[in-house]
Amino acid sequence: ETGVTQSPTHLIKTRGQQVTLRCSSQSGHNTVSWYQQALGQGPQFIFQYYREEENGRGNFPPRFSGLQFPNYSSELNVNALELDDSALYLCASTSAGKDTQYFGPGTRLTVL
Amino acid sequence: SQQGEEDPQALSIQEGENATMNCSYKTSINNLQWYRQNSGRGLVHLILIRSNEREKHSGRLRVTLDTSKKSSSLLITASRAADTASYFCATLLLGANSKLTFGKGITLSVRP
Numbered sequence: 411e412t413g414v415t416q417s418p419t420h421l422i423k424t425r426g427q428q429v430t431l432r433c434s435s436q437s438g439h440n441t442v443s444w445y446q447q448a449l450g451q452g453p454q455f456i457f458q459y460y461r462e463e464e465n466g467r468g469n470f471p472p473r474f475s476g477l478q479f480p481n482y483s484s485e486l487n488v489n490a491l492e493l494d495d496s497a498l499y500l501c502a503s504t505s506a507g508k509d510t511q512y513f514g515p516g517t518r519l520t521v522l
Numbered sequence: 523s524q525q526g527e528e529d530p531q532a533l534s535i536q537e538g539e540n541a542t543m544n545c546s547y548k549t550s551i552n553n554l555q556w557y558r559q560n561s562g563r564g565l566v567h568l569i570l571i572r573s574n575e576r577e578k579h580s581g582r583l584r585v586t587l588d589t590s591k592k593s594s595s596l597l598i599t600a601s602r603a604a605d606t607a608s609y610f611c612a613t614l615l616l617g618a619n620s621k622l623t624f625g626k627g628i629t630l631s632v633r634p
Contacts, residue, residue, distance in 0.1 A: 412564070414564075443621065443622075445622075445624075447562075448627070449562075451626055451627075452610050452612075452624030452625050452626050452627050453565070453610075453622075453624045454619045454624070455622065455623065458621060466621050468621070495633075498562060500564060500565065502565075502622075509552070509553055509570060509614055510567050510570060511557070511567065511622060512554070512567065513557075513564040513565040513566070513567075514564055515562050515563050515564040516562075518564060519561075
């Protein structure tokens with residue numbers, strides 16, 4: 411167990427809808443990163459938050475947005491869902507300046 | 523985009539044998555990390571090797587890094603059925619603010 415939790419575990423949405431995924435980071439960690447993992451692929455970096463500010467973004471459109479709260483928990487929001495958004499969404503927490511990231515169990519999103 | 527490419531894509535061995543997995547990458551890195559993933563769930567950090575290191579050990583794991591060839595290998599000795607999982611190499615690029623770039627992964631099956 412890494413101490414990183416994510417909710418919900420599974421989610422089914424239809425195309426065009428919006429979704430919010432949540433992540434609680436490990437105690438003492440102030441940096442949260444989000445990754446998308448399509449079936450059979452490695453995780454792809456979406457963005458990272460540090461002290462409530464976005465601190466780096468991967469090649470994802472603006473309909474992918476996020477928030478980090480004062481307690482360092484985080485949300486990933488995806489608007490106008492597309493079929494290709496179906497994936498496992500992973501969050502990972504770390505402390506600033508540390509290289510090892512601790513991953514949560516993921517949220518499996520299915521878009522129909 | 524994937525930075526690392528692991529090979530082989532799939533590996534099947536008998537319990538007790540050693541498993542060797544390779545990873546190649548394209549650009550200069552700060553460090554390289556190996557992760558394990560069971561059944562499409564969260565990633566577990568295994569080992570990290572920095573760009574100025576050549577070899578590192580952790581229990582039954584041995585990782586090597588050759589920055590001139592931009593490649594790494596992960597050796598699992600005396601494999602167990604519980605080692606059955608997907609393994610990913612991930613690189614932390616210079617100045618990348620903890621953004622990890624993953625390969626597509628290797629599926630390891632250890633037969634009892």
